[in-house]
Amino acid sequence: MRKTITLMLLSALFVSGCQKKTENPFFSEYKTPFGVPPFDEIKLEHYVPAFEKGIEEHQKEIDAIVNNEAEPTFENTILALDKSGRLLTKVSRVFYSLNSAETSPEMQALAREIAPKVTAHYDNISLNEKLFERIKKVYENRNELGLDSLQLRTVEKYYEDFVRNGANLNDEDKAKLREINQKLSELRIKFGENLLAETNKNFLLVIDKPEDLEGLSQDIIDAAAIEAKNRGYEGKWVFTLQKPSMIPFLQYSKKRELREKLYMGYVTRGNHNDEFDNKAIILEIAKLRAQKAKLLGYETYNHYIISKNMAKTPEAVYSFLNKVMEPALKAAIRDREAMQAIIDREGGNFKLASWDWWYYAEKLKKEKYDLDEAELKPYFKLENVREGMFYVANKLYGLTFTKRTDLPIYHPEVEVFEVKDENDNHVGLLYLDYHPRPGKRVGAWCGRFRQQTYENGKRIPPIVNIVTNFTRPTETTPALLTWDEVETLFHEFGHALHGLFTDGPYDRIAGSVPRDMVELPSQINEHWASQPEVLKYYAKHYETGEPMPDELIEKIQKSSTFNQGFATVEYIAAAILDLDWHSFTEPKDVDVLEFEKQSMDRIKLIPEIYPRYRSTYFNHIVGGYASGYYVYLWAEVLDADAFNAFVETGDIFNREVAAKFRKHILSDGGNDDGMKQYLKFRGKEPSIEPLLKNRGLY
Template sequence: MKKIALVSLMALMAATGMAQPKDGGNPFFKEYTTPFKVPPFNLIDTSHFIPAIVEGIKQQQAEIDAIVNNPKAPTFENTIVAYDKSGALLSKVGSVFGSLNGANTSPALQAIARKTSPMSTKHRDNISLNEKLFKRIKTVYENRNKSKLTPLQIRVVEKYYSDFERNGANLSEADKTKLRAINQELSMLGLKFGENLLAETNNNFKLVVDNKADLAGLPADVIISGADQAKQDGMEGKWVFTLQKPSMIPFLQYAQNRELRKKIYMGYNMRGNNDNEFDNKVNILKIANLRAERANLLGYKTYADYIISNNMAKTPEAVYDFLNKIMEPALNVAKQDLAEMQAIADREGANIKLEAWDWWFYSEKLRKEKYNLDEAEIKPYLSLENVRTGMFYVANKLYGITFTKRPDLPVYHTEVDAFEIKDSTGKHIGVLYMDYHPRPGKRSGAWCGRFRSQSYENGKRITPVITIVTNFTRPAGDAPALLTWDETSTLFHEFGHALHGLFTDGQYERIAGSIPRDMIELPSQVMENWAGEPEVLKVYAKHYKTGEVMPQELITKLEKSMTFNQAFVTVEYIAASILDLDWHSFTAPKQVDVNAFEKESMDKIHLIPEILPRYRTTFFSHITGGYAAGYYVYLWAAVLDSDAFQSFVDSGNLYNKDIAAKFRKFILTEGGNDEGMVQYRKFRGQDPSPIPLLKKRGLDK
């Protein structure tokens, strides 16, 4: 077996052009000697990953075998803690590989993913379906209340027991074999879906403009960015616009050429749906059917039932009810906005009926008409560096922590910055990497990940290494990167996730930082609230040329416009959430036409044709990843974050340190110590109210 694996590995390296390490050393097999033991990116080569993953699997399997073959009776220490601490090497290499494959992938890394994903899936199944291991865990579980365990230890036992049950430990051998096959196929389908989407977004569409007249309406910085992209693509003298949002959204907002707006809009919304080699219709249908089969095998009616039973919402019916209650007022306001935009088009003599590709263009006109505000007025005050300074300032005021740029730390790309975080006493808390701009090897969107989670080793806390990855507007001409308001909010959002990762502190990996999926966006979304507060804007919103603070008149306009277009944002989001739930509500596998199914789903909620779901089926990467049957969680958590922020507002101090301390303790640090709502009540002292959210979005009419 070892010989076959070695031959396969060598063949893969040759086929993908992966170089052998020059000195034969593998950084993953040694303790990092870098500051704070961050990954030594300058030493890591693609050829290191597969050997390290193979060895990591081997080591964890040996650790599992030691637990299973322990002749002593199962205890919390020799079974639960031993399992909780297993897999250190696999986690070490896996977190680095997964992060790089998302933020800086290459054909070599994609080939490694295709090779190792089935191996990792098989390994996870070997553990979760290990009858002897489950038997020992079950024994500890059944004796948990008479074993003098602490409440926290009992929670760890209960969570692991539930994990094994939910992953098939109680199935018959025949059904375990079926489950293994399903898991293998799902892992490969998810990879293929993502690879197709990356190709469709970054490689398969470019809007090339060669007539300067077609640039009418575009701000100067957008035109410069288009010229820079064209030059980069070998088309100097032309302008290129891509499906990356920093390129596409401004084009939709300002370009007067309606046909070109339609072209780029449809290019974005037809990704994975073009009947070509990167089409995702077959992939998503297989995924939905396999998940239905998997849920049935595990004793659940649907995959949505399986997922949501572990969340705060508990049932799909509760989620549908929640979404429909907010959809009604949001859709009513969106229709009012649409009527006002149509009136503008009519007054201007456009002689058109507004379509989906017109919404961004006419909503900008409506914003200007209602609030005398053009986003182009705001951007000069929102340089990337200033916005980053602003969010660091808020974190310092709330939690007393500081951020120091560390150019001496190794990075995986020249555009990445690294920061050391310390608490108010100067004690090291962790490291934060930030990766800002689009590039061909980066998947779209924005996310927060980790190169290392916090943990404990011999009683000492190992500090986390967190990463924020975004696809923000690049610098254009002699101007720095100037962010849109949406990008500003997104940076604060991902920073909230980062604070959660940095502040998490727990002895047991299973529950440290582990909060329900429909609460996981609370730490991120609550940070967005500070971004638009006038007293915070006065700290960081400074003109990139003059250093002038954003004028009060402009701050007032921005503040008044905060509810603008929120109905559209809410409707497109709920539409995607419903679509996600519908795909995961199959009671059994079935054959459907993907586009027809999507249309039926949207017709059911009376979605107007001028608004498409935020993510259509064939590029809905959230639901092929960790948010399957769970895209609704952003809105669910929005109720929590709006209510949480209201506590600061009601106190009269946006930086109330007592409230911040409670939020840090009960949500960010100890969020996994009990059920989500229990932890929230510990922080807030009451159940969350939906009123602050409705008010914030202008839906309380």
């Protein structure tokens, strides 16, 4: 009897173990506080089944819309479509967020497996003739259906989406479009994998002689020693192509040949004719996009993308960029000549090169403003800067941020904050992930683990995440940020505020602003970082706790336009390169490097400056910013004018202006055309002059 009971218990335990193993966190409501993803429970083996079930459930929902015999209405067609695909969205937001912030070879393999399935699924929806017929019927009758303004806009946007995604194509062209979309999906993944490998693995500057560290401060040296230890080079110093490692070396190293080696490693990523080479990939992407644009009835891919933006036409964008490029290039040339004069005075027998720019720009800044980046960093302890951006949000919008240690996180370095409004109502959650890791792609971005949505008339609050690659702490110092990193954190936090404040009952339009307006919330937020009263709050010396002295703040103010010629030129060069890659009227073969050279020659780019992103590592345009990298500068026209709305009142924290900005831009930005929403906030159209003035180009 005892033996029988024992066997029964073992059998029960085995069944229980199997059941536990097959439990998939995506298949039920998260049992975590606020419904955050249970990162500690999600395993690699959960993703593919969740994607497959998500696709299956979404298709059933689409079939139910299509097979509904009732006359198409907003509720049974548009709203049903808007609220469909919940499980697929749920797993997608986690998977794609972590594949950017915490990837692995196994996860990359999953991405390659998942991508064609997801692409095919969304093509099946976009090209579903019966579904489009119902949407079209609602669209054509929209003015007789008694719809409110938000419902009308939602109908119009879905109709526009389906047309732009090929719903009006014949069967043969639909098949071609499916094939193009599949190929583009695969190429995007491969490009990103190559870039990650090139940045994090395939180049290291290993230094084993102390004399080769000449010019570097102790914190830079300590960080390089930690990097070396982590990579198996203990007792040496390692510098990588991650900007927190590379830029300080370029700024301060006296070893010109090592600066050249490091910088050229950076600007030749994806261009080594090996397994990680991206030249053929970027060309194939450009050709496929040209083919796609032609199929959809557009002259070029630029026309296809920009037609739905505020700019409307590629010609308008080129004109705008050229207008800013002219004074920016003059400013860059003036700085180049000033830096060459320093080289000559010091007896250097060489011409300034691209890898020299950061080093001599630091010298020139010291000479003109008596300001050195190293003077600033002790005042920019990461935690203090974070509290500074929270302070601004509190002063403007009444938000409070409380650190939560009881919520699941996907990496030990990640922090989570609960966001509440001034009435103590829960607004959302903010995840912060600061430092470089081998599994994290380069750059900084803001995403969502959950977008705000409405279910049964109730708003479901968002879960927003900011991911950066900032300077790490060392054994002797906390994480001390550069000024560029400070501005980047404020920038991404502006995106986060947009995500936290977005409020609308229809997923398609809630928070959906034109691509060339999407950087307005982020870039306006940068303005507060440098305001004296804000600096007084967060810029405190990490050792003494003393606030930044007035004379240092004054130097920051006076030097605010320093090197803006360089920054503007390298940015516009990349924006032009993006547009040129997407200007093909039909697919054509070109030599990638020669094409890039001709593009830069046309705008008279000086040899001392490379475009901010070259073709083989221009991940922005492989992803969501294709034909749209220009939007940062376009949005700067808006953000410069929008910040003036505060300045004009004499109070940079004017709550009345902040309330209008929150409502018309951050909360309701997707409710109407971009410029109409801006006019509701500002009352007038912006001009280019504030942008030029802010950059010292006017």
